Amino acid sequence: MSDGAGQGRGLAVPAGRAARFTRLGTLTAGVAGNMALNGLAQLGRGRRPSLRSLMLTPGNMRRVADELARMRGAAMKVGQLISMDTGEVLPPELAQIMARLRSDAHFMPPAQLKKVLNANWPGGWLRAFERFDVRPIAAASIGQVHRARLRDGRELAIKVQYPGVARSIDSDIANVGAIIRMSGLLPAGLELAPYLEDARKQLHEETDYLAEARHLARFAELLRDDAGFEVPAPHPEWTTRDILAMSFVEGIPIEDVAALPQATRNAVAGRLVDLLLRELLAFGLMQTDPNFANYRFDPAQGRIVLLDFGATRALDPRIAALYRRLLGAGLGGDLDALREVAGEIGFFGPDTAQAHRERILRMMGLAFDALRGAEDFDFAGTDLPRRMQEEGMVLAEEGFVPPTLPVDVLYLQRKIGGIFLLAARLGASLPVAEMLKAHLADGTCGNAPVR
Numbered sequence: 001m002s003d004g005a006g007q008g009r010g011l012a013v014p015a016g017r018a019a020r021f022t023r024l025g026t027l028t029a030g031v032a033g034n035m036a037l038n039g040l041a042q043l044g045r046g047r048r049p050s051l052r053s054l055m056l057t058p059g060n061m062r063r064v065a066d067e068l069a070r071m072r073g074a075a076m077k078v079g080q081l082i083s084m085d086t087g088e089v090l091p092p093e094l095a096q097i098m099a100r101l102r103s104d105a106h107f108m109p110p111a112q113l114k115k116v117l118n119a120n121w122p123g124g125w126l127r128a129f130e131r132f133d134v135r136p137i138a139a140a141s142i143g144q145v146h147r148a149r150l151r152d153g154r155e156l157a158i159k160v161q162y163p164g165v166a167r168s169i170d171s172d173i174a175n176v177g178a179i180i181r182m183s184g185l186l187p188a189g190l191e192l193a194p195y196l197e198d199a200r201k202q203l204h205e206e207t208d209y210l211a212e213a214r215h216l217a218r219f220a221e222l223l224r225d226d227a228g229f230e231v232p233a234p235h236p237e238w239t240t241r242d243i244l245a246m247s248f249v250e251g252i253p254i255e256d257v258a259a260l261p262q263a264t265r266n267a268v269a270g271r272l273v274d275l276l277l278r279e280l281l282a283f284g285l286m287q288t289d290p291n292f293a294n295y296r297f298d299p300a301q302g303r304i305v306l307l308d309f310g311a312t313r314a315l316d317p318r319i320a321a322l323y324r325r326l327l328g329a330g331l332g333g334d335l336d337a338l339r340e341v342a343g344e345i346g347f348f349g350p351d352t353a354q355a356h357r358e359r360i361l362r363m364m365g366l367a368f369d370a371l372r373g374a375e376d377f378d379f380a381g382t383d384l385p386r387r388m389q390e391e392g393m394v395l396a397e398e399g400f401v402p403p404t405l406p407v408d409v410l411y412l413q414r415k416i417g418g419i420f421l422l423a424a425r426l427g428a429s430l431p432v433a434e435m436l437k438a439h440l441a442d443g444t445c446g447n448a449p450v451r
Contacts, residue, residue, distance in 0.1 A: 107139040108162065113146075116160055120240045132158075138293065142206055142310065147248055155248040156235060159209065166207040166242075173200045191404055198407040206310035209244040215287075215309035216246060222283055223306075228271050230303045251296030251305040258426050260299075268297060269379070269428030270435070271304055276419050277439040280320055280412065287312045288411040290418020292425070311411075319345070319408040327436055330368035338364060349403040356400045363391045377432040379423040 108116070113134060117125065126132065130151045136144035143161040150156065177196045205211060213234035220231040230249055238245035257268050272295070279286040287294070289311035296305040322345050329337035339361055342348065348357045370384045371377055423430070 107136045107144050108160075110134045112163065113160060116163055116242065120243045121238070140293070140308075142203075143209075143244075154235075156238070156245050157232060157248040158238065159244040159246075161207060161209065161242040166204070169200060169203045169207070173203070194404050195407075195410070198410070202311065202313070202407075205313075208241055209239060209310075210241050212244055212310045212312070213239050213246075215312040218285065219287070219306065219309060219312075222285070228303060229275070230298065230301070230305050232305075232307070249296070249298070249305045250300070251298045254292055254295040254297055254304070254422065255425055257297050262427070262429075265426045266428050266430060268304060269423040269426050270430050272419055272422065273430060273432065273435060274439075276415060277435065279415075280315065280323060281439050284315050284317060284320060285312065286315055286411070286415060288415050290415050290422065292422060295422070313408075313411065315412075316406065316408045319406060319412070323412065324440060328440055330364060331372065331433060331436055331440075333368070333372070335361065335365070338368075345409060346403055346405045352400075352403070356395060356398065359391060359395055359398075359400075363388055366391070371433045371436070375431060376429040378429045379420065380425075380427040385420075 128150060130149045130153075132148040133146055136146050137157070138145040142165055143159045146158045146160065148156045148158055173196050177192060181192065213236065216231060216234045220233065223229045223231060232246035232249050235245040235247070254268070257265055276286075287306070287309055289308060291308075294306070294308045296307065297303070298305055322341055325341045326338065326345065328334075329341055339357070342361065342364065343357075348360055366387055367384060370382060
């Protein structure tokens with residue numbers, strides 16, 4: 001085994017339930033202590049402190065982000081989910097606390113890594129490798145990825161799950177939920193439990209690397225005739241529930257495409273929007289994590305490399321059908337149809353005040369008007385996100401409590417928001433309305449590689 005390139009330092013993952021519970025409990029107590037001290041200080045200066053201002057101190061935000069990054073697993077994953085939230089459930093202030101968790105985590109030191117590999121692979125496994133870099137090329141919430149070369153010349157990317165992550169999901173979710181509630185940033189009346197339960201189920205699925213290998217193979221089949229994408233091939237002989245071995249694929253970070261010519265940026269972003277629509281309207285299967293690190297670009301082949309299929313889920317056909325109706329109504333400017341399908345999806349319920357319903361519909365109208373209003377939609381130049389945020393803030397100030405949405409809707413909204421952010425980062429301009437119309441007609445659009 002050899003050292004690879006990379007930054008950061010090895011830091012052992014707390015593996016036992018008791019150790020992880022103690023760390024989160026200590027974190028919660030520490031944040032609470034900081035809040036109490038800050039509150040006393042403000043009272044001493046004659047100011048009445050608010051719970052929000054006490055929670056959102058730089059020290060508390062740094063403490064929470066650092067500890068969740070150290071623990072990895074479900075604790076860090078929930079933080080990442082919050083940091084990618086696009087405003088449907090949680091307020092933007094809470095996302096600030098977790099924003100640092102979008103970057104790489106600490107990685108396992110070599111001794112802990114070797115212990116995991118020895119537990120999963122047969123004795124003498126190292127003799128099958130010409131090279132195995134102990135320093136990971138990527139480290140995230142549930143596992144870290146290493147580059148290796150077999151003696152037969154095959155280059156592999158090997159994702160190794162952190163020890164104890166799967167066993168700690170339930171307790172981690174409960175404790176992170178306590179931190180979120182303690183923040184005081186949740187809208188009054190919002191029921192967090194269903195979302196935490198869905199996150200718990202999804203995370204249990206994500207820790208099964210055998211299932212992820214099947215998702216890799218399935219997406220490779222779905223995209224078999226699309227030269228614009230490349231999906232790593234799983235290697236079953238080196239894959240277990242805790243280790244995923246796949247072919248190594250060269251590529252640059254997807255954000256680096258922003259430095260390439262406008263035509264390339266448009267083509268890459270267009271292909272990702274196209275894939276999102278195919279997942280929703282044709283495949284019925286979606287990789288729901290839009291983290292930028294899950295996409296790379298191969299300039300030599302002009303292909304987008306798709307990574308990390310742990311968060312893949314089959315979509316409820318009813319939800320997909322409702323979104324098809326929603327898109328059709330919005331593009332057609334049919335307000336009555338839009339109101340009806342928005343209620344069926346669950347964006348508002350029977351108890352939602354009429355004024356709140358109309359504001360939600362107005363937000364949808366803003367989005368569809370922007371898409372219809374230009375031949376090419378400028379993701380970076382639009383003021384749509386700012387206007388939507390302003391409307392959302394008014395809703396929150398008026399006391400709107402979002403109804404409990406189906407989990408597929410949450411993941412869909414998150415994926416749509418993530419692809420929007422990526423297209424904006426690339427400075428892309430696309431004929432989105434025409435793309436939507438084409439997919440609503442047949443759902444079979446595809447893309448050639450960028451040259």
